[in-house]
Amino acid sequence: MPVSPAKPNMNDEPGEGSSAPSLRLEVTGDSRATLTLAGDWTLARLSAPAPPAPEAGRGPGTLRLAGAANALDSAGALALARQVDRLEQAGWDVGLTALPEAQRKLITLLKSRLPDLSEAAPTRESALARLGRRTVGKLIEANAFLAFIGELVSRGGRLALSPWRIRWREVVAEIEAAGLRAVGIIGLLSFLVGMVTAYQAGAVLQSYGANVLIVDLVGIITLREMGPLLTAIIVAGRTGSSYTAQLGTMRITEEIDALRAIGVPPFDMLILPKVIALMVIMPLLTVFANLMGIVGGSVIAASRFDVSYAMYFDRLPEVVGLTPLILGLVKTPIFAIVIALIGCMQGMRVSGSALAVGRATTVAVVQAIFLVIVLDALFSVLFNLLGY
């Protein structure tokens, strides 16, 4: 009488009083066999599909599943259902009636789902498909940015002719959030950058005894480049990202669709006020950043390089004049538009998941800072060609 017990992969953490699942085969006649079930047929005991089926040979014949599992959960039932299925394919007529009713039911339930189980293997995209998807995605994104600029011009232009229809309340709220609350961080950072510039300039100039030229250097660098650029980068990181996160979340919670359904164009309500607010606030923040940068420079000039405050602020208007200030400020509304539009566009393009909001926020900040610096370089070239 061949007896072939089978042991499954044992789990490391067998609970108290539990035993390994097993199947024992008894061939009782020419075409009759009994498969006896014992042990715990539970997930904790089945870290691999199942104990290998005892070799029952090929049918036809009748096979009775007998005994009972100590415990049976759906993982155990699935493992047993597969055994039964395999035996049936080998030509056996498998009878489950000897099992306790609850266990028979569960095995039958899972066995009825087996065909779908084997057929369904969710496929991953191939590398080529992913490359294609990404390429098309980039093209769509570039196109979307152009479309966004187009929408700004067409809608914004129409609203500019009837400015009372612009949502000024939103504009003011955005100005407060993006402008007023950014004053502290922009002031502090500009002050520090002004100090650093003065240090570096002073160290070189001192060796020529030309300490007083610190004023020229700090003044021009701050007004033309540092002030506008620093402000734009901080605003992109602080405000542009929050625009993306806000709009992206509103997309997912269907708030944008709700606005549309109520008959409020999301562009008028959400995007245009942000663009206007940034265009107003960026030049003002830049002026403040300039001021703090110059003050920061003066502190170092006075304390380390014998350029008194009186001398510093006396010389500043003489040597620097108004031109660098204006050249610096001219750039800022352009920066503002780029930051606001990229922030909003990335937000509006979010779809689906919380993950997408995070990803869009990162993309928005990177793109905005990238474009701001590229534009700044282009402005430098342009001003140089114009002779400034």
Add this chain to the structure above:
Amino acid sequence: MTDAHTDAPARLHDIRNCFGKECVHEGLDLVLPARKITALVGGSGSGKTVLLRTLAMLREPNAGSVELFGVDVGRASATRRLELRARLGVLFQGGALFTALTVLENVMLPLREHTRVRGEWLKELAMSKVLLAGLPADSAGKYPVALSGGMVKRAALARALALDPALLILDEPTSGLDPIAAANFDALVRELTDSLGLTVIQATHDLHSIWRGSDQVAFLGRKRVLALGTAAELARRDEPELVAYFQGARSAEYAKLNASPAPAD
């Protein structure tokens, strides 16, 4: 309310849940009998979800004790609590599927975290849960955004079932489903309860779930379980809250259908 004290996976005793000075539960007791479906009903704001969150160990009650599988949760160590969590399945009201993962990956996550199952067997086990929850096989590879409301509920059920929980906590499983889908969902929960030996508690507003899909109904009112019994028993009670809840026209129809053949009036 007579039997089943011998084997109750969950016991709530003298629970108090407050938000600031506002208390939703005070002196609440509830026992869930094993292998039975308990419906948790009550008006809006009666604290159904809060009670389920307390039961699911997502909220510590301000007072009172939660006992799961004979363990006092409030005194249990972190490891013990983690073990308990693996024996709970929770279906959140909105599904709360992880949007970054496909349906199958959603179901695989708890399996991967709590068991040593890996590879094809892991996929197959997860897939069997997806199919048991009544989803078509091809939905397994889809992301939650691509699913309809009913499918989200089923996918969430599949994830809740992933570890063969002994206690299944369902927060409004049939809300937002059409009546046919809701009835199917009730039947599914019943089938799984019977075949997997689950104990289920479901917060619900669905009359069909209350009358047909539950073994006992716990009515929340006056900050506690005001009444506990079968729907038919509760419908005969005379507390004003229960009368208001069960005397609606639609509820009366169910009561009539449910009543044993009685002389016509």
